[in-house]
Amino acid sequence: MSSTSNAMKFTLRIWRQKGPKDSGKLVDYKVDDIIPEMSFLEMLDVLNEKLAAEGKDPVAFDSDCREGICGTCGLVINGIAHGPLAGTTTCGLRMRHFRSGDVITIEPFRADSFPIIKDLVVDRTAFDRIVQAGGYVSFNTGSAPDANSVLVSKDASHDSMDAATCIGCGACVAACPNASAHLFTGAKVYQFAKIPQGQPERDQRVLNMITTHDKEGFGDCSNHGECEAVCPKQINIKTIAQMRRDYLVASLRT
Amino acid sequence: MNLATAAQSSIGRKLISGLTGLLLVGFVIGHLTGNFLLLAGPEAFNNYAYFLEHLFHGAGLIIAEIGLIVLFLSHAWSGFQVWNNKWNARKKNYEVPGDAGGKSKKSVSSTTMLWSGVLLLAFVVWHVAQFKFGIIDTGNRAVMVDGVEMRNLYGIVVDTFAQPLWTGIYVIIMVMLGFHLWHGAWSAFQSMGLANDLYLPTITKVAHFLSIVLAVGFVALPTSIFVFSNHFKAESDKYMQQYGTNETSGDMIYRTVSGLMSAEKGA
Numbered sequence: 351m352s353s354t355s356n357a358m359k360f361t362l363r364i365w366r367q368k369g370p371k372d373s374g375k376l377v378d379y380k381v382d383d384i385i386p387e388m389s390f391l392e393m394l395d396v397l398n399e400k401l402a403a404e405g406k407d408p409v410a411f412d413s414d415c416r417e418g419i420c421g422t423c424g425l426v427i428n429g430i431a432h433g434p435l436a437g438t439t440t441c442g443l444r445m446r447h448f449r450s451g452d453v454i455t456i457e458p459f460r461a462d463s464f465p466i467i468k469d470l471v472v473d474r475t476a477f478d479r480i481v482q483a484g485g486y487v488s489f490n491t492g493s494a495p496d497a498n499s500v501l502v503s504k505d506a507s508h509d510s511m512d513a514a515t516c517i518g519c520g521a522c523v524a525a526c527p528n529a530s531a532h533l534f535t536g537a538k539v540y541q542f543a544k545i546p547q548g549q550p551e552r553d554q555r556v557l558n559m560i561t562t563h564d565k566e567g568f569g570d571c572s573n574h575g576e577c578e579a580v581c582p583k584q585i586n587i588k589t590i591a592q593m594r595r596d597y598l599v600a601s602l603r604t
Numbered sequence: 605m606n607l608a609t610a611a612q613s614s615i616g617r618k619l620i621s622g623l624t625g626l627l628l629v630g631f632v633i634g635h636l637t638g639n640f641l642l643l644a645g646p647e648a649f650n651n652y653a654y655f656l657e658h659l660f661h662g663a664g665l666i667i668a669e670i671g672l673i674v675l676f677l678s679h680a681w682s683g684f685q686v687w688n689n690k691w692n693a694r695k696k697n698y699e700v701p702g703d704a705g706g707k708s709k710k711s712v713s714s715t716t717m718l719w720s721g722v723l724l725l726a727f728v729v730w731h732v733a734q735f736k737f738g739i740i741d742t743g744n745r746a747v748m749v750d751g752v753e754m755r756n757l758y759g760i761v762v763d764t765f766a767q768p769l770w771t772g773i774y775v776i777i778m779v780m781l782g783f784h785l786w787h788g789a790w791s792a793f794q795s796m797g798l799a800n801d802l803y804l805p806t807i808t809k810v811a812h813f814l815s816i817v818l819a820v821g822f823v824a825l826p827t828s829i830f831v832f833s834n835h836f837k838a839e840s841d842k843y844m845q846q847y848g849t850n851e852t853s854g855d856m857i858y859r860t861v862s863g864l865m866s867a868e869k870g871a
């Protein structure tokens with residue numbers, strides 16, 4: 351790639367950690383020839399090509415769809431999960447949101463429930479176990495049910511869908527001063543609490559998901575609201591209030 | 605689900621923290637309102653104190669005190685657990701911590717809740733020792749009003765806040781209270797599940813307003829006594845000339861306590 355007039359350069363301070371047991375440290379790298387339209391991950395690709403060409407170990411980071419829908423990517427950029435742009439995943443963040451010459455610190459999502467596998471890659475299977483504990487609805491398979499046999503109002507379906515946009519990236523945990531997963535769990539509880547299909551298992555769902563949340567070692571929620579501010583899908587903290595309401599009712603009823 | 609188990613969950617702790625916090629806010633509002641009787645003079649204030657102390661033959665006050673102790677302890681305990689759990693949940697913090705800004709509600713108030721709370725707890729213990737048990741003797745005597753013997757609590761309060769040290773300490777702690785409630789008063793509704801996106805903006809505004817009103821109110825009383833201490837002292841002296849006895853207020857408290865204890869033994 352030749353130097354273009356608007357090419358940007360950066361000093362990157364990246365968390366390098368060989369494996370789960372390694373103590374890890376920040377290492378400085380320089381990149382130039384970065385085009386403003388590049389995504390943050392493409393900028394890291396440029397760095398990794400350079401490192402590979404020099405025979406060095408490339409920086410490990412997660413990504414899949416690179417279009418903001420899968421929840422695989424996730425970096426803490428200058429102390430903010432998914433970086434400075436609200437409502438955006440790391441893969442959606444463009445380099446034009448930085449100034450050429452900036453020093454950018456890149457760290458993994460930090461929480462003891464998200465152990466670091468290598469460099470910027472963390473193990474988020476704790477989320478899978480929370481979902482397995484109740485983030486589903488049960489129904490009989492077999493012949494197709496009659497159309498419109500379960501009526502859902504437009505408002506309820508929108509409300510539920512807003513919560514269901516959660517892509518499970520884990521930024522809420524990364525941003526929470528207490529490393530709580532209440533926004534993630536709240537979104538999963540909320541999406542079913544608002545529609546008829548979610549009612550039969552409603553009580554058991556919230557109790558089991560919270561029990562698993564706590565067992566996985568996530569922290570308690572102090573209502574700081576950092577989670578909502580970094581959430582790429584802008585999940586509202588009203589989902590946490592709903593989850594608490596449901597938990598109270600469920601523990602009184604069962 | 606077993607309620608004791610539910611109370612030990614990450615949600616149970618917040619339900620308790622929010623409920624006890626809000627009940628404490630209720631107490632504080634009542635306490636401030638009652639204290640404004642200081643402005644109505646010694647007779648009004650002392651009669652009010654006497655009324656509280658003898659509500660249901662003294663049982664009312666004891667029930668209220670036990671309730672308050674339970675509230676303070678369970679509130680402090682749930683808050684401490686929330687704070688403590690965060691250290692286990694993230695043992696290695698960020699090298700460069702940041703604030704998300706935008707929709708975040710994180711503030712100096714929200715991140716120092718435990719410390720403002722610990723100060724408040726220490727203060728409450730001292731406050732009770734100072735005004736209920738009178739461990740600092742202000743030299744005030746008991747009074748006999750219409751054949752009823754009572755403490756001149758008004759005099760004790762006035763003599764205390766005539767001193768810059770005590771006014772200063774109380775002002776600092778009361779600012780701390782407002783600071784604790786800046787986050788606490790809206791957070792409690794969210795913690796109890798009594799909020800949604802429609803109500804939360806209003807709840808937050810009212811809560812912020814309330815935290816300022818309470819802090820200003822509690823700061824106003826000691827400072828006005830300090831500034832106008834001549835006036836308040838003159839009121840107290842006039843009252844003492846009319847009703848004063850030779851018994852110290854301290855003696856009265858001990859007599860009340862031992863009286864209660866012997867009544868208990870007799871029963």
Ligand code: HEM
Binds near residue numbers: 626725787
């Ligand atoms: C006894 C000393 C106190 C301690 C140690 C204490 C501690 C705490 C802590 C640590 C929290 C934050 C909980 C969290 O992060 O989730 C909190 C919240 C709160 N505190 Fe206190 N506090 C004390 C006294 C008070 C008093 C006197 C009041 C009221 C006048 C009060 C009202 C509140 C409220 C309303 C909340 C919000 C509850 C919630 O969000 O669930 N606190 N307190």
Ligand code: FES
Binds near residue numbers: 414420421424440
């Ligand atoms: S890689 Fe799929 S959301 Fe970023």
